[in-house]
Amino acid sequence: MTHLRNKAICASGFHSPERGVIDRLDDVLISIDENGTIASIHRHGDPNYRTIRETRAAAGELVTLPEGSYLLPGFVDLHVHAPQFPQLGNALDVPLEVWLQRYTFPLEARYEDHAFARRAYRLLVDDLIANGTTTALYFATIHQDATRILADTCLERGQRALIGKVAMDNAEECPDYYRDASTDAALSGTRDLIDYIRSHPDNAEKRVLPVVTPRFIPSCTDATLEGLGTIARDCGCHVQTHCSESDWAHGYVLSRHGMTDTASLDRFGLLGRRSVLAHANFLTEKDVETLKARQSAVAHCPLSNAYFANAVFPLRAALEKGLNVGLGTDISGGPSASMFENCRAAIMASRMLESGVDPRLDAASRSTFGPARLDFRDAFHVATAGGAKALDLPVGQFSPGYRFDAMVVDANADKGTIRLWGDLDIGDDILQKIIFGASRANIAGVWVDGRKLA
Amino acid sequence: MTHLRNKAICASGFHSPERGVIDRLDDVLISIDENGTIASIHRHGDPNYRTIRETRAAAGELVTLPEGSYLLPGFVDLHVHAPQFPQLGNALDVPLEVWLQRYTFPLEARYEDHAFARRAYRLLVDDLIANGTTTALYFATIHQDATRILADTCLERGQRALIGKVAMDNAEECPDYYRDASTDAALSGTRDLIDYIRSHPDNAEKRVLPVVTPRFIPSCTDATLEGLGTIARDCGCHVQTHCSESDWAHGYVLSRHGMTDTASLDRFGLLGRRSVLAHANFLTEKDVETLKARQSAVAHCPLSNAYFANAVFPLRAALEKGLNVGLGTDISGGPSASMFENCRAAIMASRMLESGVDPRLDAASRSTFGPARLDFRDAFHVATAGGAKALDLPVGQFSPGYRFDAMVVDANADKGTIRLWGDLDIGDDILQKIIFGASRANIAGVWVDGRKLA
Numbered sequence: 001m002t003h004l005r006n007k008a009i010c011a012s013g014f015h016s017p018e019r020g021v022i023d024r025l026d027d028v029l030i031s032i033d034e035n036g037t038i039a040s041i042h043r044h045g046d047p048n049y050r051t052i053r054e055t056r057a058a059a060g061e062l063v064t065l066p067e068g069s070y071l072l073p074g075f076v077d078l079h080v081h082a083p084q085f086p087q088l089g090n091a092l093d094v095p096l097e098v099w100l101q102r103y104t105f106p107l108e109a110r111y112e113d114h115a116f117a118r119r120a121y122r123l124l125v126d127d128l129i130a131n132g133t134t135t136a137l138y139f140a141t142i143h144q145d146a147t148r149i150l151a152d153t154c155l156e157r158g159q160r161a162l163i164g165k166v167a168m169d170n171a172e173e174c175p176d177y178y179r180d181a182s183t184d185a186a187l188s189g190t191r192d193l194i195d196y197i198r199s200h201p202d203n204a205e206k207r208v209l210p211v212v213t214p215r216f217i218p219s220c221t222d223a224t225l226e227g228l229g230t231i232a233r234d235c236g237c238h239v240q241t242h243c244s245e246s247d248w249a250h251g252y253v254l255s256r257h258g259m260t261d262t263a264s265l266d267r268f269g270l271l272g273r274r275s276v277l278a279h280a281n282f283l284t285e286k287d288v289e290t291l292k293a294r295q296s297a298v299a300h301c302p303l304s305n306a307y308f309a310n311a312v313f314p315l316r317a318a319l320e321k322g323l324n325v326g327l328g329t330d331i332s333g334g335p336s337a338s339m340f341e342n343c344r345a346a347i348m349a350s351r352m353l354e355s356g357v358d359p360r361l362d363a364a365s366r367s368t369f370g371p372a373r374l375d376f377r378d379a380f381h382v383a384t385a386g387g388a389k390a391l392d393l394p395v396g397q398f399s400p401g402y403r404f405d406a407m408v409v410d411a412n413a414d415k416g417t418i419r420l421w422g423d424l425d426i427g428d429d430i431l432q433k434i435i436f437g438a439s440r441a442n443i444a445g446v447w448v449d450g451r452k453l454a
Numbered sequence: 455m456t457h458l459r460n461k462a463i464c465a466s467g468f469h470s471p472e473r474g475v476i477d478r479l480d481d482v483l484i485s486i487d488e489n490g491t492i493a494s495i496h497r498h499g500d501p502n503y504r505t506i507r508e509t510r511a512a513a514g515e516l517v518t519l520p521e522g523s524y525l526l527p528g529f530v531d532l533h534v535h536a537p538q539f540p541q542l543g544n545a546l547d548v549p550l551e552v553w554l555q556r557y558t559f560p561l562e563a564r565y566e567d568h569a570f571a572r573r574a575y576r577l578l579v580d581d582l583i584a585n586g587t588t589t590a591l592y593f594a595t596i597h598q599d600a601t602r603i604l605a606d607t608c609l610e611r612g613q614r615a616l617i618g619k620v621a622m623d624n625a626e627e628c629p630d631y632y633r634d635a636s637t638d639a640a641l642s643g644t645r646d647l648i649d650y651i652r653s654h655p656d657n658a659e660k661r662v663l664p665v666v667t668p669r670f671i672p673s674c675t676d677a678t679l680e681g682l683g684t685i686a687r688d689c690g691c692h693v694q695t696h697c698s699e700s701d702w703a704h705g706y707v708l709s710r711h712g713m714t715d716t717a718s719l720d721r722f723g724l725l726g727r728r729s730v731l732a733h734a735n736f737l738t739e740k741d742v743e744t745l746k747a748r749q750s751a752v753a754h755c756p757l758s759n760a761y762f763a764n765a766v767f768p769l770r771a772a773l774e775k776g777l778n779v780g781l782g783t784d785i786s787g788g789p790s791a792s793m794f795e796n797c798r799a800a801i802m803a804s805r806m807l808e809s810g811v812d813p814r815l816d817a818a819s820r821s822t823f824g825p826a827r828l829d830f831r832d833a834f835h836v837a838t839a840g841g842a843k844a845l846d847l848p849v850g851q852f853s854p855g856y857r858f859d860a861m862v863v864d865a866n867a868d869k870g871t872i873r874l875w876g877d878l879d880i881g882d883d884i885l886q887k888i889i890f891g892a893s894r895a896n897i898a899g900v901w902v903d904g905r906k907l908a
Contacts, residue, residue, distance in 0.1 A: 356764075
């Protein structure tokens with residue numbers, strides 16, 4: 001397999017443009033233009049299918065996936081703390097306070113060291129690509145230089161990325177050795193990074209985008225939150241932050257601002273069509289209405305939530321209410337870089353939210369929430385098209401006008417972890433087996449904008 | 455790497471002989487005898503260490519693990535439905551009744567076909583070995599021939615295995631096309647399999663053992679349960695069954711027998727030192743005392759429980775009470791053949807049991823169970839030494855007299871999913887990263903009885 005600009009690929013696979021819909025692709029012909037945009041899709045049986053296929057093949061412009069390989073949209077990882085990658089899978093045996101103070105803040109502070117940043121970010125971006133993540137929404141650190149290195153790395157490696165310099169200037173909640181020196185520093189650093197990314201000579205295609213990134217309300221002064229709201233409005237940037245993640249964080253904002261995270265972010269002008277709130281576990285009904293009105297999105301991080309959120313985000317309810325939701329690994333609050341593992345965790349957590357957990361209670365008192373279960377279709381949707389919609393980007397599905405950001409899963413890969421079974425796997429069973437079984441070894445190819453990255 | 459009988463291996467790694475203890479091995483010398491038993495272990499700094507190492511090296515009898523590779527005990531998977539492997543990762547989007555009647559019973563019935571059985575069991579056993587599972591406790595099907603094929607396969611491939619012909623003769627709960635024709639058929643089939651395995655010409659080392667296997671109380675008549683209790687006592691076999699898995703199953707036994715699963719199994723003589731009860735989510739305090747008195751064990755299956763159990767098994771409480779507990783994949787009620795993934799699920803589920811799940815409740819009413827969290831150390835212990843103790847087998851740890859059943863995890867493996875980070879990974883952080891990160895691609899070698907299988 002190879003680059004696919006100005007080519008066509010003949011493939012079987014799956015995508016999920018709408019929640020609840022799995023569109024099975026059987027030997028479809030996807031034509032990709034010179035910019036990496038999907039120009040047309042022809043299905044077996046379409047009038048021109050055979051002609052186009054033969055013409056492209058004769059011109060040497062047709063790539064055909066082998067039997068047992070399946071084309072999926074690349075994953076959109078809606079919440080990644082890029083600097084935390086070196087401790088991925090570590091420190092989940094300690095309480096949040098220890099996790100932050102002993103592990104996470106000292107690690108993030110190390111990105112003052114450019115060489116460290118370069119090495120860590122290169123490994124991270126390559127690992128995410130190898131795991132099928134074609135778009136990532138990144139928190140970086142407070143450092144201007146290291147955050148630029150992350151942008152450079154994504155441009156160099158070809159991943160679609162949205163990157164924010166983290167703003168955190170509240171001396172009461174941030175350590176002395178790791179916080180913005182002042183509100184001015186937080187705001188000017190944010191503006192500088194926006195300028196850097198937007199004017200980057202290698203970024204003419206705008207594959208990397210800047211993001212206004214208050215860490216979360218507790219770590220920011222009101223002046224910084226207000227200033228960032230102004231920058232977001234002036235620049236039309238994406239915005240990302242954490243929202244009502246844990247009992248502590250939710251309670252902190254209620255106590256400091258006398259309102260929920262959502263209400264407070266809204267009054268600072270931080271909720272818009274391109275805002276993504278990580279976690280959002282403790283939204284009120286009114287918060288949900290506010291997010292819908294602003295068309296803002298939630299990044300659901302099921303693995304991380306098991307460790308740090310004290311509750312399960314009610315994803316099914318959110319989808320049924322029409323909220324925009326995508327899926328995030330929350331590296332390294334979640335211990336896996338794999339969106340497949342996060343799909344599985346989202347499904348598992350939804351079942352536990354529905355049934356409850358305490359076996360000493362009778363079924364009726366154990367199960368307090370009501371219907372909450374999700375299946376692999378929902379998880380796949382939020383991990384691809386859902387995340388893309390959250391970001392307002394034309395990716396996450398195979399449709400004309402969308403960018404060709406995709407992966408190939410080889411069910412027969414050496415060291416792979418999927419076993420298909422001919423007559424047993426019917427309908428979308430193959431997708432179900434991929435979602436529940438796939439590991440990195442099964443990912444045989446990854447493209448962004450039609451360019452092959454892995 | 456190679457066979458290790460009559461050799462020594464110099465390795466770094468980890469094992470957990472007791473709960474709460476992670477014993478880090480730094481360049482230890484493990485000498486393995488001609489039968490695959492660990493003869494001696496010498497640590498760096500022991501008086502004879504250097505001499506033994508040089509002598510074995512000079513004789514060409516020393517195998518040294520490369521940097522970045524770690525020796526772990528092989529996994530003991532305490533609950534596998536071998537015939538369900540072809541649907542692994544499928545059918546988890548449907549209710550239990552549909553799962554059983556439309557998918558699982560028809561699939562198990564297909565094992566009347568020897569060719570099907572041979573193909574499926576070969577793939578299963580090879581995949582489990584490749585995932586680091588050196589011992590598996592298998593439910594087969596009702597079929598004598600197919601179950602013998604499973605035993606043959608394990609003997610041929612070299613996996614340590616405990617195998618039961620499933621007994622299920624209750625016409626009210628089992629489908630016509632898939633049940634033992636009579637109590638006699640269930641009992642004589644069980645006896646025949648025991649004889650077959652014990653007298654198998656390739657089984658002189660007793661690496662494969664027979665297991666008395668009533669599916670669960672609902673699928674057995676009382677006569678069969680009683681007869682199986684007699685067989686277990688007469689033959690001194692292992693016993694396996696399901697126990698109080700879901701609200702339905704738990705309630706069914708209460709209603710039919712007027713007592714819990716545990717009490718009922720006990721009166722039939724099915725609880726002994728070598729009995730393993732899958733799930734056991736709804737044990738009463740009295741049940742726990744009974745299991746402790748009988749020294750019987752529980753197979754905790756965290757992934758499967760999320761789909762079919764309606765609650766989380768309180769593993770930490772069970773360990774603190776001194777119950778024998780191991781970990782099981784419950785293929786295919788659980789969607790993964792990986793014990794690493796099940797370790798992760800056990801940890802995640804324990805956190806959710808502790809915090810509760812429903813974000814609409816305040817923290818105090820959400821968290822009904824109390825302290826329940828486990829860390830990677832506990833999960834690693836139950837997946838190795840815990841399961842071995844449950845089965846009363848000398849495996850699961852590196853100690854003289856134990857069998858050399860082991861795996862090597864290569865943190866740098868191509869397509870692997872672990873990133874170690876020099877100065878950041880201290881103490882048992884490397885083990886934590888392995889537990890949270892490893893996938894099949896990281897498993898670079900697997901041995902049973904000192905024989906290299908993968």
